[in-house]
Amino acid sequence: MSDIILFEAKKVITMDPNRPTATHIAVKGDRILAVGGADCADQWGDVTNDLSLSDFILTPGFVEGHAHMMAGAIWDFAYAGYHDRIDPDGKLWSGKGDLNSVIGDLSEYEKTLPEDQPLVGWGLDPIFLQDERLSRKHLDQISETRPIAVLFSNFHLMCVNSKTLEVVGYSNETNAEGVIKDDAGHPTGELQEMAAMFPVMRRLGIDFRSLSQTEPAIRSYAKVCQRAGVTTVTDLFSTLTDDDVTTLTRITGEAQFPVRIVPALAAVGAAPPEIAQFALKLRSMSTDKLRLGAVKLMTDGSIQGWTARVKWPGYVGGQPNGLWNTPPELIYELVEEMQRAGIQMHIHVNGDEASDVSIGAIEAASRKHPWTEARHVLQHCQMMGVDQFKRCANMGICTNIFANHIWYFGDQHAALTIGNDRAERMDAVRAALDAGVNVAIHSDAPVTPMGPLFTAWCAVTRQTMSGRVLGAEQCISVEEALHAITLGAAYTLKLDHDIGSIEAGKIADFAILAQDPTEGDGSALKDIDVKGTVSSGVVHLT
C-alpha cells in the first residue's frame, strides 16, 4: 500500500487563489502532497484511495484565533444559559428562556448527581431573562440540602442557594461587598465579583485552574474544536507552569490528538523583561501541535460590563468610563519590551480608547526597535474605526474582530452601552478589510460558543438576536468571511506557511462539511453541518 493517501471529496474549497476548488487532496504523512483532480498525485507514484470523505465538502481546517481552554471543561458543570448549546460530547443542552426552565432543567440534572456533590451551573445571563432576578429562593426549589451555585456567563457573578450560604457562613451579618442583600437585609444568594465568590468556589471545589491545563480539560477542549471544524486553536491568556507545558507537550504529541494548540502567555505577574525571557524560553519548547512563544496583554474591560475604555461620547447611560486592567503607562512599557525582545503580542482591546493607546504603544516601540514582521494582533477591536484600522495597516498590525458580539450583544449595545450609531459600526470587519488590515474573526469561547462558521455568518449578515441587521455597510462577503476563519486567522498566529489553505506543502488540516459554504448568500453558514476534521492527515469524524 502506498503511503500517499488520496482523499476524494465532493468539493475541496482550498482558499488558494491558484486553484480555488478541487476534488482530490493527496496527503503524505501529515502534509499535503498535491491538490487537484483524481490524477493530482500521479507524478508522485502509487496512491491509496480514501473515499470516506467523498460525500463531503473539504475546506482548510478552521483556525480559532481567540478562545480559552476552559471552553471544554466548563461542561463539567450544568449549562444554565439562554441559548441552545452543544457540549463536547455532542449532547444538546436546550436554552432556558425563563427562570422556570432554569429551575426545571437544573432540578432534572440534580437527580443525576451523587449525594455528596454540589450542583454547579454556568452560563446564566440575566440580560436575556425578562422575569425577576434569580435568587436563592429559586435555587432552594431545586434542593435545600445540596449546595448549589450557578455561575453567570461573564464569570463575574454567581447565584447560590441557602445551603451554600450556610456552608460559607454568609448571613444578614455579613458585610462583604458583593454579597447582595434584600430589603430585609438577608443575602439574596447573588454574589458579585471574585472576592465575594471566592469562599463559595473554595468550598464547592470550583477551580478555574483545573478547567484548563489538566489532561481532561485539554482533551475536552479538543472535542469542542473538532465539532466546530477547528484544527488550530488558541488559548489566549495562559499561565503555563513547567508542569502545564509538560502535560500539553505530551498530549498534543499524540498522533491522534486532533488539534494544534497555540497558547499565549498571560503577560502579568512579573516585570516586563522577565515575562519576555519566559516567553522566549517557551518559544524554544514549541512542537508541531503546540506553538508557544506569544504573549497576551490585557488593557481594558468589556463593553457590556461598562468597563471598556471608550472615547467620547462614552456610554449612553452616562456610566463613567471603564477600567484599565493595565494602565497605559505599563502598556507602553510592556509593548516596548516585547517588541525589543521579538515577541509577538495579542492585545485585548474592547473600547476605542484602549485600541488607540495600544496602537500608540506599538508605534512608539516600533520607532525604537523596528520589526516589520512583528504581526502583533489587536484582539476584539470592537469599536475601532477606519482611522485606527489605517494605522494598523501602516504598521502591519493584525486585527482579530469579535464578530459573534453582533448577534449575541448587538441589540444591547445599541440600546444600553454605546448607543445606536456607534453600535452600527461595531466589529467593523468591512472597514478593516478595506483599510488593508489582515483580519481574523473569533468567538472568545466559552464567552460565546466556538463555531467559526457561525462567526463567519455573523460577519456576513450582521444579524442581532432580534433579527435586526446592525450596520449593513459593514457586512462582508462569504469568501472574505471564509478567509478570515482560515488564512486570515493563520496569519495572526504566524502559521500561514503551515496552515490556513489547502495547497501542496502545507499541513493536512481540513474541516469536513456536509454542505458547501460558498453556495447561496451566506445566510445558511451557521446551519452547515460539521462532520469532523482531518488534523495532520488523520481523519476525525464526530
Add this chain to the structure above:
Amino acid sequence: MTGIPLTVIGGYLGAGKTTLINQILREPQGKRYLVMVNDFGAINVDASLLVSADEDTIQLSNGCVCCTMGADLFLAIGDVLDGDMRPDHIVIEASGIADPAKIANVAVAEPDLVYQGIITVVDGANILDQLVDHFVGNQVRDQIRVADLIYVSKTELNDHLSMQLATISKAPILKSDAATIEMLLSPSTPKAPDQIAAPHAAYTKWFAEADVEFNRNTLIYALQDRPKGVFRMKGFVRAETRMLSVHVVGAHIDVTTFPNDVETGLVAIGLASEMNAQDLDAWWAKAKENARTPYSML
C-alpha cells in the same frame, strides 16, 4: 476570629509600594508574614537574611516569606489557605492599577481571613498630576478613596496635598515609612490592658470595659460615630441574647454573632498623633448610656 489577618498595600505605579515591602521584609517581626508581590524581581533583601530562595518564593530568617502571586491572585490566596504554611499575617501588594478594595474584600467575605485594612501609598511628588490624568485619574482616586490608611511617600506632606487627599478620603495620613510599617505590623489582637506595650512612637492603644448589654444596630451606629484617629478596634460586647464580636478597620465595621461566651471589652489602635484616649473614653461612656436605645431613636 481565628482567620489569618490580611492587609492590602495599594497605590499607583511608582508610588513606593515595593520600597515599603522591602522594608517590611527587613523588620525582625517574630511573626510569620507572608508577603505576596507582583514583581518578584524588585524584591531586595540582604543576603544574610535569606534562608532559601527559588523562582517564586523566598524565605527569610525573620520568619517572613515573600512570594509571587502569579496570574491569578485569588488562586494564590486559595493555595495559601489550603496549604501547610499557616502564616500569621498576609500582606498583598496590589498591582499599580488595581482597586485594592476588590482584593481586600476577600478578607471580609472569607471566614478563614480577617480584614486588616488597606494602606494606599501615594507618590507625594506626582499624585496631583495623577489625579487629573485623563486615563487613570479616576482609578488613582478610587485607590485613595478606599484606603484605611494613606502613606505619602517621596515628599514632605504639605497642607495643599493634605487637603486634596482629605477631599477623597477620611483615612489618617502617615508621613514616614517607619510609622507606616509600625501601623501595619501593630498587633492585630491585643486582648487585655496588661498586654499593651509601652506607648509607641507611631501608634497608641486604648482599652475599655464593655460591661453593658447593647442593641446590635445601636452598637454599629456608635462605632460609625467613633472619634477620629482609630485605625483598628476589636473586642467583644454582649447583646440581649448573644455575644457580639466587634472588628473595625478604617471605614469597615463588622459586628457578628460569636458562639462562645468570652470576656467583654474593646481595644483600639490608632495613630499617636491623631487618636486621643480622653475622646474615646467620653465617646464610649455615651455609647454605653444609649446602649439599649433603638438606634432609630438616637
